[in-house]
Amino acid sequence: MSAETTTPVPAPSDFIRDIVAADVAAKRYAKIVTRFPPEPNGYLHIGHAKSICLNFGIAREHSGHCNLRFDDTNPAKEDIEYVNSITHDVKWLVSGWADHCLGLKTKGATPALQTINGKADYYVPPVPQSKIENQESKIEAEPFFASAYFDALHAYAIELIKRGKAYVCDLSPEDTELYRGSPDKPGRNSPFRDRGVAENLDWFARMTAGEFPNATRSLRAKIDMASPNIWLRDPLLYRIRHTHHHQTGSKWCVYPLYDYAHCLSDYIEGITHSLCSLEFEVHRPLYDWILENLDLPRPLPKQYEFAKLRPSYMIVSKRKLLQLVNEGLVTGWDDPRMPTLSGLRRRGVPASAIRKLVHSVGVTKYESVTEIALLEHAIRDDLNKAAERRMAVLRPIKIVLTNIAPGDSIECEAVNNPQSDTPTTRKMNLTRDLFIESDDFAEVPPPKYFRLKPGGDVRLKYACIIHCDEVVKDASGAVVEIRCTADLTTRKGGPNSDRKVKGTIHWVSSSEAIDAEVRLYDRLFTVAEPDADGDFRRHFNPQSLETIGAKLEPALAHIGADAVVQFERLGYFTLDAIDSKSGALVFNRTITLRDNWAK
RNA sequence: UGCCCGAUGGUGUAAUGGUAGCACGAACGACUCUGACUCGUUCUGUCUAGGUUCGAGUCCUAGUCGGGCAGCCA
Incomplete structure (x- = not known):
């Protein structure tokens, strides 16, 4: 019994899909490959769902694949707990929809150096889906990791140095900031900017060997300190961090920064369309610069940006969500009130409803707030078709059917899902003592109240109509039980089964509940x-x-x-x-x- | 007062120079053994000012408003 629905929905259309479609039409790439690149420093939330659905959706629509890749270049903030939860959440969201598009790599695989047209080219192939599914020759697969490319990234850095496009800078973090200038004022060249290639190579080797303390030196791209785009003012490529990494252990003490690692990771995996959120728009020239200055032989990936999902009444910031967890406002990342995928899942929200929401929200560059009603509608719409019905009384009040003998049990047939094309049924027993919802009785009913009231009639769903004869109260005036008579002729198949009453309420037998x-x-x-x-x-x-x-x-x-x-x-x-x-x-x-x- | 990006009903989104449409929401009504679902009716929109054009939400210019960018975070 699963809550998932499989109703086919038409493929969405948006500005990014238009670009992909144009690239496909122009045969620019052999295959469409996207990626979902979370940093393992928190749990995935509903905002990430948009990115996952977009990236997997595009892969799915073009028979391509979407790599799950951990962007794990900052060991200080990351943890293996998060790689496990993220992997689980991605598989859950995509399950039954785009499983076949999930790009994984052979466990332990790192990029291999190959030569294309006389140029060095690192590449790490995904495991073919058939190899993962094949029972006999099953290959153990795992997500991609940026950290698996540290060797390749390091070699590319050396190449950049050799081309005179990168240099080792001895400025402290504070001085680096000072030299960078501000958005409206150009920066100044670092005094170390014009070191020779041999000297840079030597310094970089010594950085890598661990000769220097944290943050005392960095590797920087040599671009333009006067650029109006801050990210082109000789951005840092590598920093020194003597920190244990959850994947590479203590092998490295220099770690690449996002801008450097991301574009090259995309290239190494053969990504065609690198989709990210709007705040990376100003980074795009750097993304392109790094790839272009390495003179790489294969088609380059392109970055496109879209607006994040911002649902109302929620916060979607890993840092702030972590705060809720740490301060005990919620019981954990998977508290059912959390907008995390694990919280939503625990709450009972089907993955298909989240996909439905993302589909209805669309993809644009406009930073909008999505009304929570849209999510709620997607959930109800999904569950209405998928969920079986049962009866439960949340705030019970006692009913006694005085014309049914104690110990008697009248079998009733209840429909499991009236929305189903082939509804099944189950049995429920009507007995003398019952519980109904206290909201479904009103001693002094408001206008247009359809439910049980003194002297009134109401239908017990799947059973019969009952008449309220007497309200029994205790000394304090609180209602302790309601005595009614059941009109058994109004049961299904009975002579008065068609009798209409305005209200129908749910109930459970108190002896069987x-x-x-x-x-x-x-x-x-x-x-x-x-x-x-x-x-x-x-x-x-x-x-x-x-x-x-x-x-x-x-x-x-x-x-x-x-x-x-x-x-x-x-x-x-x-x-x-x-x-x-x-x-x-x-x-x-x-x-x-x-x-x-x-x- | 640098650079980049954006703006269509209450909300989200479509219209790719040719009738501003869809969904959510809200209101009312029909149906109902779920006050659900479903169905029907109604509601509200192209940021402003110029320009190009037979014709502009769409193209151009200027402005207004909003967002992003100065981590050795991603």
Whole structure:
């Protein structure tokens, strides 16, 4: 029982896909290859989902592939925990949709040097999908890692030095900043800018050998200190960091910077379209400069930028999400209130609903805020078709059907999913004592109240119509039970089964009900843009979690661990993957049903 | 007061010089053994000013507003 739907949706169209389509038409590349390049320094969130869906979507639409590559060039901030969670999340999001496009490499593989037209060319091929799936000659595959290219990157750096395009600079970080100037004022050349090739080679070798402390020297591209683009003012390529790396251990003490590593990693993997968010727009000339100045033999990758996903009522910043975790505002990265993929998954949001959201949001260069309603609609739309229905009473109130004898049990047939083309059914037993939702009874009903009220009738779904005869209260005036008579002639197949009443409510037999903990979630923040004033914590919603004890129909004891079910008339719920135990079930509310009445 | 990018209803997005459309949302109504779903009706838009053109959301110029860039982060 899976919550995934497989309804085909037309391939989207946007400015990036137009570019790819034009490149395909012009036969510029043999195959379309994209990549999703997270830094393993946090969990993936819904913002990343946009990038994943875009990159895998394009690969899928052109029978190409999309490499999962860890951009792990800064060991100080990264951790193996994150590479594991990210790998898991990417596979989950793409599963059943673009699994076949996931580009992986042979475990342990590093780029091999080949010669094309007399030019040196590093390349690391992906593992063919057939080799991963083939049971006999199965190859162990893993994601790509920028750190697997450190040797190649280092060799390219030496090449840049030899071409007079890079130099070792002895300026301190502070002086480097001073020399860089400011956006409206040109920088000044470093005093070390004009060292000879041999000298640069020697210094770089000594940097690499670990002769110098952190940050005492750097390798810089020799471009233009007066450029109006800051990123062209002799940007750093390598820095000294005596730090253990989660993949390469203590092999290196010099680590490449993003701008240098990224374009070359793309090239080494044969990426054709390198898609990133808008803030890298000003880096694009540097991306191109590095590749062009190496005079590489194969077609170069091109970078294109698009606007990030910014959903309302959420924050999507790894740093700030980490803050929520560290400060204990949530239970962890996978707290069901978190906008992380692991949180959404635990909450019960299907991957297909996230893909649906991304599809409806589109891809542009306009930095918009996406209303959370769009996500909610995608989830409901997906789950309405996929989720089986069950009955659960969240806030029980006792009903006694006085004309049913104690111990009697009347079998009722309930439909599992009315949206299904071939609906199946299950049995539920109507007994003398029941629970209904306390909201479904009103002693003093408001106008146009359809549900149970003194002297009124209501239908118990899949059972029969009942009439409210008496409201029993305790000494304090609180309602303890409601005594009703059941009109068994209104059962399905009975002579009065067509009798109409305005309200139909859900119920469970009190003798058969099972108990469960139910966690009701609401948005994490109380305002649409929690970070607009710089302090998102001020807008934390203290009511974002409510835990209650509920009464469930017995069939709920047997649902699948990752199934999402609709509690009839209430919303969609799923078993909590961490805390739920057999015999002590814990349900998470994924989302409520739309409720026009409540408004 | 440097460089780069952007602007279409409340929100997101389409229209690639030729009827401003779709979705979400909201309001109302129909249907209903889920006040859900579905269906119907309604609502609201091309940032401003010039120019090119038979014709401009689209092209040009200027402006306005918003975002990004001065990590040895990515």
